[in-house]
Amino acid sequence: MNKTIKEDVSIVLSGEAGQGIQTIEGLLTFILKREGYYVFATKEYMSRIRGGSNSTEIRVSSKPVKSYVDKIDILIPLTKSSVEHLGNRVTEDTLIIADNDSLKLENKNLFNVPILSIAKEIGNEIYANIVAVGVILGLFKTNLKTIEEYLQERFGDKGEKIVSDNIKAASEGYKLGKDFSESGEIKIEISANESLKDDLLISGTDAVSLGALAGNCDSIFAYPMTPGSGVLVDLANFSKNFDILVEQAEDEIAAINMAIGGWYAGARSMVTTSDGGFALMEEGLSLAGMIESPLVIHLAQRPAPATGLPTRTAQEGLNLVINAGHGEFPRLVFAPGSLEQAFYLTQKAFNIADKYQIPVFILTDQFFVDSYYNVKKLDLSNIENKKYFVETAEDYKRYDLSKAKNGVSPRGIPNYGNGLVVVDSDEHDEEGHITEDLDIRIKMVEKRLKKFETLKEDFISPEFYGNDNYKYLVICWGSNYNVVKEALENIDNKDLAMLHFSQVYPIPENAVEFLEKAEKIIDVENNATGQFAKLIRAETGIKIDSKILKFNGMPFSVEELTAKIREELQ
Amino acid sequence: MIERKNMFSLENEKELDIAWCPGCGNFGILNILKKALEEMEEITPNNFVLVSGIGQAAKIPHYFKNNAFNGLHGRTLPVAFAIKATNPDLYVVAESGDGDMYGEGGNHFIHNMRRNINITNIVHDNRVYGLTKGQASPTSQQGMVTPVQVNGVILNPFNPIAVAIANGATFVARAFVGDMQNTKEIIQKAIRHKGYALIDLFQPCVTFNKINTYAWFNEHTYKLGEDYDPSDKMQALQMAFQEDKIPLGIIYEEKGKPTFEEQLTVYKQNKDPLFKRSIDVNKLEVFINSMR
Numbered sequence: 010m011n012k013t014i015k016e017d018v019s020i021v022l023s024g025e026a027g028q029g030i031q032t033i034e035g036l037l038t039f040i041l042k043r044e045g046y047y048v049f050a051t052k053e054y055m056s057r058i059r060g061g062s063n064s065t066e067i068r069v070s071s072k073p074v075k076s077y078v079d080k081i082d083i084l085i086p087l088t089k090s091s092v093e094h095l096g097n098r099v100t101e102d103t104l105i106i107a108d109n110d111s112l113k114l115e116n117k118n119l120f121n122v123p124i125l126s127i128a129k130e131i132g133n134e135i136y137a138n139i140v141a142v143g144v145i146l147g148l149f150k151t152n153l154k155t156i157e158e159y160l161q162e163r164f165g166d167k168g169e170k171i172v173s174d175n176i177k178a179a180s181e182g183y184k185l186g187k188d189f190s191e192s193g194e195i196k197i198e199i200s201a202n203e204s205l206k207d208d209l210l211i212s213g214t215d216a217v218s219l220g221a222l223a224g225n226c227d228s229i230f231a232y233p234m235t236p237g238s239g240v241l242v243d244l245a246n247f248s249k250n251f252d253i254l255v256e257q258a259e260d261e262i263a264a265i266n267m268a269i270g271g272w273y274a275g276a277r278s279m280v281t282t283s284d285g286g287f288a289l290m291e292e293g294l295s296l297a298g299m300i301e302s303p304l305v306i307h308l309a310q311r312p313a314p315a316t317g318l319p320t321r322t323a324q325e326g327l328n329l330v331i332n333a334g335h336g337e338f339p340r341l342v343f344a345p346g347s348l349e350q351a352f353y354l355t356q357k358a359f360n361i362a363d364k365y366q367i368p369v370f371i372l373t374d375q376f377f378v379d380s381y382y383n384v385k386k387l388d389l390s391n392i393e394n395k396k397y398f399v400e401t402a403e404d405y406k407r408y409d410l411s412k413a414k415n416g417v418s419p420r421g422i423p424n425y426g427n428g429l430v431v432v433d434s435d436e437h438d439e440e441g442h443i444t445e446d447l448d449i450r451i452k453m454v455e456k457r458l459k460k461f462e463t464l465k466e467d468f469i470s471p472e473f474y475g476n477d478n479y480k481y482l483v484i485c486w487g488s489n490y491n492v493v494k495e496a497l498e499n500i501d502n503k504d505l506a507m508l509h510f511s512q513v514y515p516i517p518e519n520a521v522e523f524l525e526k527a528e529k530i531i532d533v534e535n536n537a538t539g540q541f542a543k544l545i546r547a548e549t550g551i552k553i554d555s556k557i558l559k560f561n562g563m564p565f566s567v568e569e570l571t572a573k574i575r576e577e578l579q
Numbered sequence: 580m581i582e583r584k585n586m587f588s589l590e591n592e593k594e595l596d597i598a599w600c601p602g603c604g605n606f607g608i609l610n611i612l613k614k615a616l617e618e619m620e621e622i623t624p625n626n627f628v629l630v631s632g633i634g635q636a637a638k639i640p641h642y643f644k645n646n647a648f649n650g651l652h653g654r655t656l657p658v659a660f661a662i663k664a665t666n667p668d669l670y671v672v673a674e675s676g677d678g679d680m681y682g683e684g685g686n687h688f689i690h691n692m693r694r695n696i697n698i699t700n701i702v703h704d705n706r707v708y709g710l711t712k713g714q715a716s717p718t719s720q721q722g723m724v725t726p727v728q729v730n731g732v733i734l735n736p737f738n739p740i741a742v743a744i745a746n747g748a749t750f751v752a753r754a755f756v757g758d759m760q761n762t763k764e765i766i767q768k769a770i771r772h773k774g775y776a777l778i779d780l781f782q783p784c785v786t787f788n789k790i791n792t793y794a795w796f797n798e799h800t801y802k803l804g805e806d807y808d809p810s811d812k813m814q815a816l817q818m819a820f821q822e823d824k825i826p827l828g829i830i831y832e833e834k835g836k837p838t839f840e841e842q843l844t845v846y847k848q849n850k851d852p853l854f855k856r857s858i859d860v861n862k863l864e865v866f867i868n869s870m871r
Contacts, residue, residue, distance in 0.1 A: 043871070209870050219867060223860075227845075227853040228665055230657075250866060252845050252856050254664060259690035263657040266650065270630075270661030273648055274669065275854025278661070296651050389864050394857065422854060423646035423662075423669055424626045431640070433649040434633070442641045443649065 013196040023064035024087030029138045034065045044151045045201030049074040051380040056319040062094035071200045075491035079566040136178035143179035147186020212381035214239030216348040220355025225394045228254040228278040230267035236375040237309040240281040261286040265293030275422035279305040284326045291333045298338025300432040303362035310374040321562030322376035324535040339461040342514035344372040346490020363397045376564040377488035401428025407441040416459030468517040475506025482527035486510040496570040516548040531555040587613040587643045604782025607756040615766040627670045630659040636676035636703035653683025656691045666852035667840045674701040681717040692748035695774045696839040705784040713787035739779045741819035744831045750776035751831040803828035
């Protein structure tokens with residue numbers, strides 16, 4: 010059997026938790042990127058530490074690839090149940106490379122590679138993964154030197170023997186892969202471009218964390234919760250090189266109150282969590298609204314209610330963050346669609362929160378935080394950070410109405426100037442002291458809500474993609490940016506365009522124009538009720554009848570969305 | 580020379596509408612706290628932050644001159660912790676009632692003493708809920724009849740002193756508002772203690788607690804003698820379980836244990852509070868470019 014794969018190959022590794030799939034994913038993506046390919050990787054996994062069935066998809070292409078596909082060109086199963094786990098994604102076209110001496114699979118597209126015995130010969134079964142990496146790299150006929158250099162970087166601190174054994178394991182696998190390629194049995198024809206070597210390879214988690222760093226975030230308080238914990242771990246790692254205070258709180262309620270305490274003292278604090286953790290933080294959000302504290306919240310969504318599917322993806326948290334917290338107060342919600350947006354919007358979040366003294370959300374999801382791909386550059390030259398707190402005079406009043414500009418009074422912090430800074434969760438007077446004066450109450454409510462109006466003028470416009478004279482407009486938000494874009498590229502219909510919202514609340518005012526122009530609007534979301542479509546209706550009055558909704562815990566695949574959008578065009 | 584007398588008093592500057600009942604123990608605590616602070620040269624209203632929660636005790640920051648954060652019910656300690664952690668130059672006191680600290684905020688009470696953050700935690704302990712009108716508090720004694728516990732309190736009373744000693748608190752004291760001089764000194768020592776300091780401060784609720792009155796506290800407490808050694812942990816634990824006659828004073832003190840903020844890498848080289856710092860963009864650029 011001979012098969013040639015051109016331009017865009019999808020490689021899937023599948024096995025149990027604890028078998029080291031993540032290690033393989035990390036090695037393959039970095040080495041292939043350094044060889045000059047565009048890579049994309051994403052994982053789906055079960056909420057367990059050992060056993061079960063997990064998989065990682067790696068797309069390699071000569072063109073940018075940023076979304077999940079159903080097709081599997083090459084499958085590397087590490088367990089017998091892997092093929093079954095992947096269901097109908099394994100087709101007649103899927104080539105399976107497996108150690109069939111141990112797995113004993115029956116499939117006509119099977120290439121038996123004695124991965125385990127090679128590893129044992131080198132000295133340890135644990136090298137099996139590296140042999141598998143070698144096989145794949147052999148198919149690409151990558152430069153052996155790139156592999157050796159990367160393994161040296163990755164395992165160098167574990168000693169020379171470990172490095173040389175790894176290199177040996179990779180080389181043995183490499184030979185086998187190269188043989189398949191040269192015999193013509195499996196041929197991969199994807200041109201490499203050396204300039205891609207300098208691309209960054211970061212995940213959604215990294216993009217948010219680096220954005221926080223760029224936004225001068227100096228403290229993070231969080232209680233671990235999948236999939237939001239990645240940002241906590243990232244910032245803990247960054248704290249080895251940068252001034253960041255990292256504290257694991259005793260619960261989410263503590264975390265958000267700590268972050269508000271940090272801002273009160275002039276720090277730039279954030280929390281990171283998932284839907285359930287944020288549900289616990291709601292009273293804290295309301296506190297931020299009342300005392301007019303800046304706050305940055307990263308919320309990586311997963312399926313709910315309650316604990317839902319802990320390691321899967323969803324966009325079910327929109328209603329939650331928009332309506333969270335008792336009472337009426339302004340907030341802003343960003344939902345980045347690309348890694349670049351995640352970086353720049355997180356950076357911006359700290360400044361917007363500070364400027365308007367409001368909570369700002371970064372709403373991502375499991376698929377987004379766990380995916381990574383090539384990013385050209387994160388440009389820091391235009392990044393501006395401004396700390397908006399002021400040095401106080403002796404007569405300073407925290408909620409001075411005479412100095413309030415569009416509802417924002419100058420924010421003092423303790424021990425910076427001669428004034429005193431008083432804040433209160435109860436209704437308060439201009440000084441911040443508790444009051445039950447009902448006239449002041451009205452003034453303070455109006456002051457807080459006025460910020461909403463100003464905020465509407467300072468919005469991030471939705472991103473339009475397609476032909477200006479469209480009839481059909483696909484709207485999406487957050488992590489569906491890339492998959493919708495790729496689906497539209499596949500469909501290639503001049504009547505079809507996309508509008509992606511990276512600011513989902515307040516709805517940017519210029520969105521109405523785009524929406525009204527469409528003959529038909531098609532809403533794409535990862536939830537069962539079309540939360541964003543309902544929000545559009547509530548905020549603009551525009552009703553959206555066509556909805557493509559997915560809520561089984563998996564992201565949209567390019568093929569699936571392409572087909573579903575095509576149906577809507579009939 | 581700065582005039583320190585009345586430095587923390589607000590009543591000369593504005594009319595105070597105090598929400599406490601006549602005869603409430605909170606008045607005494609407010610006066611003692613102001614006096615204690617006046618006598619501490621290192622403290623001014625500017626470098627001092629009082630953090631409170633919700634309840635009658637938690638209204639205290641509104642009645643004197645200070646930086647104040649009157650937050651949510653039960654969440655006093657997380658806020659106080661973060662203020663101190665992000666700006667160690669500040670003197671931070673977390674003050675609220677027994678319901679706020681031991682009930683709603685119980686989890687934070689347990690974990691902040693483990694952090695040994697250098698703050699002072701004053702708990703007004705009147706063994707009853709005042710603001711919500713007379714329900715049992717975590718420290719109410721068994722059998723006490725209330726509008727909710729109509730057949731008397733069933734739950735075993737919370738023992739903050741024993742919990743704190745067992746849980747690694749480095750300064751654990753008990754005071755009674757009726758003993759002004761002793762209480763003032765305990766507050767001063769607590770603030771000067773390096774690390775987390777708890778003062779469980781007895782105060783009568785003249786409206787809702789007819790059991791634990793001034794007379795009752797006078798009768799059931801005594802002052803620890805000069806010869807008492809607070810560094811003896813096991814002896815301190817024994818003191819924590821004395822119930823008929825309750826000892827007042829510093830029950831337990833461990834000196835020299837590193838504070839939370841002393842162990843943070845952010846302050847190893849640079850002692851500046853976080854608000855004075857900015858990200859080094861060039862360094863960040865190099866760091867980002869290493870992710871290839």
